[in-house]
Amino acid sequence: MILASHRLRKLLLPVLFAALPGLAGAAALDQFKSFVATAKSAKGEFTQRQIKTVDGAQKPAGVSSGSFMFARPGKFIWTYQKPYDQLLQADGEKLYIYDKDLNQVTVKPLGDALGSSPAAILFGSNDLEKNFSLKEAGSRDGLEWLEATPRSRDTTFERIAIGLKDGLPQAMELRDAFGQVTQLSFTRFEKNPNLPAGQFRFTVPKGADVFQQ
Known part of the structure; x- marks a missing residue:
């Protein structure tokens, strides 16, 4: 359980599209609100980079990648494929975190x-x-950026930046209170795909240990 928690701290708990006509040069806030209003579901791939501040300088601290799909509200599958397998899956009521190497499931x-x-x-x-x-x-970097600041103090991240182009989120940057940054880039994004019924229903793998939180 300690090893799983250590790994999860390195990942995003999460923890995130077809172009919309007329939005190519629009401000980030307009693009994002339009995206949220019209994207009922989506799927794609992501690359995640961790950057840590060491002696005042930012240095790379690891890269991971995988795929995602979601259906609003609160249903998603976020799959880490490299450097090791891990799954975050939500069915609208519960979040399941599955560590394949440990064959362990945490439910929240x-x-x-x-x-x-x-x-x-x-x-x-x-x-x-x-x-x-x-x-x-x-x-910057060819994108229009939006900054989202959590209203609650009880959160891991201090600021979240979202970069958009042509009405689609292309990147996210997440900064925590310790100056560490998580960068996400999205590719192969498909907006409003036809996702099968029951796609987000989680089945506990055979023999897996389950921990309720």
Whole structure:
């Protein structure tokens, strides 16, 4: 259990699209609100980079990658494939975290797990401004950026930045209180795919240890 918790701290708990006509040059806030209103489901791939601050300098601390799919509100599958297998899956009520190497499942109430987390932005309800303060954050790297600040102090991240282009989230940056940064980039994004009924229902793998939190 200690090893699993150590691994999970390194991952995003989450923890996040087809172009929309007329939004190519729109401000980030307009693009994002349009995306949230029209993207009922999605799937794609991600690359995640960890950056730590060491002696005042930011240094790479690991890269992982995988795939994701979601259906609003609160249903998603976030799969880490490299450097090792791990699955975060939510069925709208509970969050299941499965460590394949340990054959171990941790179960949490979804409301507690989402809250003001990055996952709430991409996978939660449309009522974002209930949990986040949103504002424009300018242009860089060819993207229009939005900054989301959690209204609750009881959250891992201090600030979350979202980079958009053509009405789609292309990147996220998550900064915690210790100056560590998690960078996410999204590719092969498909908006509103036809996801099978029961896709997000989690089945405990044979022989797995289950821990309720």
